[in-house]
Amino acid sequence: MIAHKGLKNRPTSGTKGRMVKTTSFSCSACGATHTRWSGRCDACGEWNTITQDAPLSTGPAKKSLGGKRGQSIVLSDLSTEETPPPRTLCGVEELDRVLGGGLVPASALLVGGDPGIGKSTLLLQAAARFARTGLKTIYVSGEEASAQVRMRARRLGLEDAPVQLAAETNLRDILTTLEAEKPGLAIIDSIQTMWADNVDSAPGSVSQVRAAAHELTSFAKRHGVSIIMVGHVTKEGQIAGPRVVEHMVDTVLYFEGERGHQFRILRAVKNRFGPADEIGVFEMTGKGLAQVTNPSALFLSERGKPSPGSAVFAGIEGTRPVLVELQALVSPSPHSQPRRTVVGWDSGRLAMILAVLEARCGIPFAGLDVYLNVAGGLKVSEPAADLAVAAALLSAREDTALPADTVVFGEISLSGALRPAPQTENRLKEAQKLGFTSAIAPAGGKTGTVAGLTLTRPSDLVGFVGETFGAG
Ligand code: TYD
Numbered sequence: 001m002i003a004h005k006g007l008k009n010r011p012t013s014g015t016k017g018r019m020v021k022t023t024s025f026s027c028s029a030c031g032a033t034h035t036r037w038s039g040r041c042d043a044c045g046e047w048n049t050i051t052q053d054a055p056l057s058t059g060p061a062k063k064s065l066g067g068k069r070g071q072s073i074v075l076s077d078l079s080t081e082e083t084p085p086p087r088t089l090c091g092v093e094e095l096d097r098v099l100g101g102g103l104v105p106a107s108a109l110l111v112g113g114d115p116g117i118g119k120s121t122l123l124l125q126a127a128a129r130f131a132r133t134g135l136k137t138i139y140v141s142g143e144e145a146s147a148q149v150r151m152r153a154r155r156l157g158l159e160d161a162p163v164q165l166a167a168e169t170n171l172r173d174i175l176t177t178l179e180a181e182k183p184g185l186a187i188i189d190s191i192q193t194m195w196a197d198n199v200d201s202a203p204g205s206v207s208q209v210r211a212a213a214h215e216l217t218s219f220a221k222r223h224g225v226s227i228i229m230v231g232h233v234t235k236e237g238q239i240a241g242p243r244v245v246e247h248m249v250d251t252v253l254y255f256e257g258e259r260g261h262q263f264r265i266l267r268a269v270k271n272r273f274g275p276a277d278e279i280g281v282f283e284m285t286g287k288g289l290a291q292v293t294n295p296s297a298l299f300l301s302e303r304g305k306p307s308p309g310s311a312v313f314a315g316i317e318g319t320r321p322v323l324v325e326l327q328a329l330v331s332p333s334p335h336s337q338p339r340r341t342v343v344g345w346d347s348g349r350l351a352m353i354l355a356v357l358e359a360r361c362g363i364p365f366a367g368l369d370v371y372l373n374v375a376g377g378l379k380v381s382e383p384a385a386d387l388a389v390a391a392a393l394l395s396a397r398e399d400t401a402l403p404a405d406t407v408v409f410g411e412i413s414l415s416g417a418l419r420p421a422p423q424t425e426n427r428l429k430e431a432q433k434l435g436f437t438s439a440i441a442p443a444g445g446k447t448g449t450v451a452g453l454t455l456t457r458p459s460d461l462v463g464f465v466g467e468t469f470g471a472g
């Protein structure tokens with residue numbers, strides 16, 4: 001018999017193949033859970049990575065989150081018993097809004113983003129802001145030495161901020177420090193560099209990231225500390241990154257932007273304490289990130305005179321209207337399979353709009369390469385952008401510029417009908433504020449009229465094409 005080296009992980013507790021209910025196994029490489037031990041993980045195919053998880057302790061709890069352990073509380077009791085502690089506003093409006101109106105005490109947050117996008121810069125600046133409001137703040141870096149963090153702080157003009165710095169990666173030491181120091185806010189940069197010494201795999205692996213995030217999240221709840229964790233999103237290894245952490249934390253923010261652009265967008269993709277999809281807009285300058293309080297003006301600032309292929313979409317990001325330019329290019333394709341390239345929008349949605357234009361309006365795009373770009377590095381996900389996309393595509397295809405100073409919005413259905421977009425009035429007001437004089441938006445829904453703005457209300461796509469581009 002050949003002894004497989006993987007057998008060393010086999011559980012030895014002698015239940016002779018009959019599992020106790022609480023026993024479970026997980027793969028230290030991909031995090032998949034299994035009911036039985038085996039030498040190879042079915043999920044990721046790695047050998048010798050499955051280990052038995054420590055069973056959940058069933059002893060009496062030292063502390064519990066509310067009421068006595070095992071007892072439930074009537075909701076109304078809970079709400080009269082204690083009013084929630086106040087949120088802390090850091091004073092940077094763009095950040096406070098994305099947080100849902102300030103930092104909630106005892107909350108766990110994840111800030112994800114590509115390496116080098118500016119997460120450490122953002123959080124060091126935020127740490128300084130929060131510290132200056134009187135909230136005790138600790139910034140724990142697992143990536144840089146304290147001296148390096150201090151150097152960065154000096155460059156950002158924050159050297160006198162009362163932030164405590166620590167360079168540490170051992171989770172146990174960090175939790176001990178936090179317990180002793182009792183800060184109001186702790187920033188952990190980054191979750192991938194942290195390691196729990198009771199978990200038997202390398203830092204950055206799924207098991208480690210999950211264990212560290214779990215420990216930190218429950219520490220936040222138990223000790224009333226707000227903890228912000230930084231997570232790198234890597235192109236190939238998204239799974240080992242923040243994805244496994246997302247469901248554990250209260251709030252997930254993603255820091256987005258194109259490396260070549262100076263604009264950065266902080267987006268709430270999940271928030272237990274505020275609206276999701278809220279965005280904060282920042283600009284990367286030589287002295288760190290500066291907030292941009294009027295993003296519409298910024299996204300439209302690069303717009304030249306009206307040209308074919310350009311349409312201005314009046315969108316809503318979170319609770320705020322944002323105007324953004326959509327740019328399309330349509331050209332004869334040298335390829336048998338024409339190109340469809342999209343930046344900042346959903347490529348499936350583009351395919352749908354091209355299909356609707358062809359089927360309902362008889363405007364073919366076969367044999368034509370189509371490029372679509374959202375200017376400024378913003379990612380648009382609203383269906384209300386459909387009509388603006390169609391406008392940009394047709395304008396590019398017909399080589400006709402859309403009327404100047406016009407915004408477009410509305411959803412296109414597969415039948416070619418147009419659906420009104422929510423918050424029409426807010427969109428129109430924002431357009432008017434930025435000097436636009438006309439708008440094209442579907443009829444129906446709650447009509448908002450805004451003084452100084454001419455409204456065109458097509459009922460379907462055919463009508464829109466006829467009105468905007470003549471015979472189509
Ligand atoms: P960083 O915050 O280190 O990114 P992350 O933590 O997400 O990996 O940001 C690094 C980039 O930001 C780097 O390319 C340089 C740029 N930067 C500035 O442009 N201005 C500044 O003041 C700072 C501190 C960084």
Ligand code: MG
Pocket residue numbers: 119120121143189
């Ligand atoms: Mg960093």
